[in-house]
Amino acid sequence: MAGEGSEFRGRRIPEATVVRLPVYQRILSELAAADQRTVSSEQLAVLARVGAAKVRKDLSHLGSFGTRGTGYDTALLVAQIDRALGADGDWPIVIVGIGNLGRALANSEGFSSHGFRVTALFDADPAVVGTTVGGIAVRHIEELPAVVAAARPAVGVVATPAGVAQEVTDALVANAVPSILNFAPRVLTVPSNVVLRNVDLSIELQVMSFYQARSGTNSAEGPA
Amino acid sequence: MAGEGSEFRGRRIPEATVVRLPVYQRILSELAAADQRTVSSEQLAVLARVGAAKVRKDLSHLGSFGTRGTGYDTALLVAQIDRALGADGDWPIVIVGIGNLGRALANSEGFSSHGFRVTALFDADPAVVGTTVGGIAVRHIEELPAVVAAARPAVGVVATPAGVAQEVTDALVANAVPSILNFAPRVLTVPSNVVLRNVDLSIELQVMSFYQARSGTNSAEGPA
Numbered sequence: 001m002a003g004e005g006s007e008f009r010g011r012r013i014p015e016a017t018v019v020r021l022p023v024y025q026r027i028l029s030e031l032a033a034a035d036q037r038t039v040s041s042e043q044l045a046v047l048a049r050v051g052a053a054k055v056r057k058d059l060s061h062l063g064s065f066g067t068r069g070t071g072y073d074t075a076l077l078v079a080q081i082d083r084a085l086g087a088d089g090d091w092p093i094v095i096v097g098i099g100n101l102g103r104a105l106a107n108s109e110g111f112s113s114h115g116f117r118v119t120a121l122f123d124a125d126p127a128v129v130g131t132t133v134g135g136i137a138v139r140h141i142e143e144l145p146a147v148v149a150a151a152r153p154a155v156g157v158v159a160t161p162a163g164v165a166q167e168v169t170d171a172l173v174a175n176a177v178p179s180i181l182n183f184a185p186r187v188l189t190v191p192s193n194v195v196l197r198n199v200d201l202s203i204e205l206q207v208m209s210f211y212q213a214r215s216g217t218n219s220a221e222g223p224a
Numbered sequence: 225m226a227g228e229g230s231e232f233r234g235r236r237i238p239e240a241t242v243v244r245l246p247v248y249q250r251i252l253s254e255l256a257a258a259d260q261r262t263v264s265s266e267q268l269a270v271l272a273r274v275g276a277a278k279v280r281k282d283l284s285h286l287g288s289f290g291t292r293g294t295g296y297d298t299a300l301l302v303a304q305i306d307r308a309l310g311a312d313g314d315w316p317i318v319i320v321g322i323g324n325l326g327r328a329l330a331n332s333e334g335f336s337s338h339g340f341r342v343t344a345l346f347d348a349d350p351a352v353v354g355t356t357v358g359g360i361a362v363r364h365i366e367e368l369p370a371v372v373a374a375a376r377p378a379v380g381v382v383a384t385p386a387g388v389a390q391e392v393t394d395a396l397v398a399n400a401v402p403s404i405l406n407f408a409p410r411v412l413t414v415p416s417n418v419v420l421r422n423v424d425l426s427i428e429l430q431v432m433s434f435y436q437a438r439s440g441t442n443s444a445e446g447p448a
Contacts, residue, residue, distance in 0.1 A: 015431070016240065022430045023422070027411050047411055049420065085430050086437025093429075100331065104324035109386075109409050110426025115433065155432060162333075179432050185333050187251050187271055195435065196273065197428040198247070202334025204421040205317075206246045206309050207239070208379060208403050209339065211419065213310025 013084065017058045023048050024058070025081045025114075032074045040071035087114035092153045094177070096168045097160030098123040098131075098138050101183055101201075105159060106134040119151045124164075141168070148175040155179045162186040237308065241282045247272050248282070249305045249338075256298045264295035311338035316377040318401070320392045321384030322347040322355075322362050325407055325425075329383060330358040343375045348388075365392070372399040379403045386410040 027047045031039055041059070045052035059065070059072065062080045066072040082088055093111060095102050098121050105111055106118055112134075121138045123129055129140045139147060148156075156172035158165050158180060165184035172180060179195040182188050190196045251271045255263055265283070269276035283289070283296065286304045290296040306312055317335060319326050322345050329335055330342055336358075345362045347353055353364045363371060372380075380396035382389050382404060389408035396404060403419040406412050414420045 013434075018431050018434050019427065021434075022424055022427050026409065026424070030411055047413075084434065086433040087430070089433065089437055091429075091433050091436075099328070100324045101328035104328055105425060107324065108425055110424060111429065114426075114430065116426070116429060154436060155429065157429075179436065181428055181432060185250065187254055189271075195432060197432055199425070199428050200246055200250070200334060201329060201332055201423070202338075202340070203243065203246050204405055204423050205315075205335065205340060205379065205381075206311070206338065207242050208405060208419060208421055209310040209313065209315050210237075210242050210245075210308065212315075212378060212403065213313055 013061045017061055018085075020048065020050065020054075020058055021081050021085055024055070025078060025085070028074055028078045028081070032078055037074055038071045039074050039077070041066055043071075082114060085114065089115045091116045091155060092119040092151055093117065093155045093157060094120040094122065094144075094148065094151065094153045094172075095157040095159055096122045096141065096144070096172070097158065097184075098125075098128050098133055099159065099161075102157075102159035103133050105157060105183070106136065111157075116155075119153060120147050122147075141171075144171055145175050148172070148177060153177055155181055158182045158184050158188075160184055237285045241285055242309075244272065244274065244278075244282055245305050245309055248279070249302060249309070252298055252302045252305070256302055261298055262295045263298050263301070265290055267295075306338060309338065313339045315340045315379060316343040316375055317341065317379045317381055318344040318346065318368075318372065318375065318377045318396075319381040319383055320346045320365065320368070320396070321382065321408075322349075322352050322357055323383065323385075326381075326383035327357050329381060329407070330360065335381075340379075343377060344371050346371075365395075368395055369399050372396070372401060377401055379405055382406045382408050382412070384408055 024044060027044060041052045041055040045055045062084050064072060064077060064080050093116055095106055095118060106121055111118055118134060118136060121133055121136050122141045122144050123138050124141045129138050131138050156177040158168055160168050162184045165186045166188055169180055169188050169190060173190055173194055180190055182198045188196060248268060251268060265276045265279045269279045286308050288296060288301060288304050317340055319330055319342060330345055335342055342358065342360060345357055345360050346365045346368050347362050348365045353362050355362050380401040382392055384392050386408045389410045390412055393404055393412050393414060397414055397418055404414055406422045412420060
């Protein structure tokens with residue numbers, strides 16, 4: 001048996017931990033699918049490529065403390081992480097911008113699981129409007145106010161070209177979408193009561209080049 | 225004048241800072257394009273949605289200390305971040321899997337700037353092989369060993385369906401690609417000398433639902 005049965009309830013979880021929880025969740029889901037019923041912090045650490053002590057600390061924020069010698073109950077831990085991430089809720093999503101990226105998002109597993117569901121797609125291109133992506137018909141951007149008023153999405157995803165990203169965001173905000181997830185390579189501004197998060201597809205590439213560039217140097221710890 | 229002229233050289237920069245540097249870089253690039261020659265840590269903080277003290281701390285790792293009352297020299301700071309991130313290097317990239325996501329990546333600004341350049345694209349679908357994406361002809365996956373041996377890419381990007389992601393990764397590793405950037409929703413294993421970073425397109429969505437789920441609760445700090 002793993003965990004001490006305490007549920008996640010209004011605990012303060014550091015953002016660095018929040019960002020790692022989906023990573024653990026994916027690993028645990030794969031282990032559960034492979035019928036592995038318990039997992040050690042060490043195994044989880046190797047697969048997630050973080051330290052085992054960090055794994056234990058992260059999971060302790062959920063009230064989950066593995067049993068020495070046995071580890072964590074895989075299925076229980078998946079459920080605890082789902083609960084912590086709000087994945088037992090219902091999170092309707094609209095996606096604006098149905099180019100290659102918007103299509104990839106509309107079809108991605110991550111946007112149709114853990115409580116998320118794509119409810120509407122919008123584009124301005126007449127060649128795209130009316131086509132079906134991931135089982136959903138693409139609507140014209142001019143229909144956004146009416147559709148959003150009816151669907152009341154939790155998240156508006158901006159996957160447009162950079163040049164129109166702010167305009168699209170303004171339309172989402174004006175129609176009371178509370179959270180914006182921005183994939184466009186543009187710095188957006190939103191009112192302070194709107195949640196805005198940005199995804200930079202190249203950010204991990206840049207982090208990677210940072211480490212490679214450093215491994216190519218052999219300079220000592222540098223004073224100014 | 226901003227900064228004290230010391231260059232980034234083998235300093236230890238915390239990973240949390242490394243991940244924020246591309247964010248600052250994008251903001252600074254937009255400010256520079258708009259002819260704003262100096263920027264305060266407060267303005268940068270608002271646009272990046274982090275605290276001003278954190279901005280100053282992050283930039284101090286680059287040896288950049290803004291001038292009181294004036295702030296940072298925008299263009300100089302862009303150059304310092306580029307240098308820190310290795311963006312003055314040359315980072316050839318190959319992308320495997322030219323579906324919607326692979327196309328989006330091949331066409332994205334982030335994969336063709338700051339020292340990165342896409343040099344080859346691979347797919348297994350006969351309908352895709354031979355087509356041109358972002359000015360580059362898509363090659364058959366069977367050509368990967370020969371092409372990689374000649375191009376010696378710094379990074380192999382995996383944008384395939386989950387089911388073949390490990391197989392494709394093995395092929396990249398077998399052909400001496402030193403770093404793998406994985407977009408497939410699958411936990412990959414690589415030898416310890418290979419750098420592996422994973423991008424989960426839904427991770428920010430999950431972080432967002434975490435905060436929304438929490439704001440919907442009003443429970444106090446929870447004891448176990």
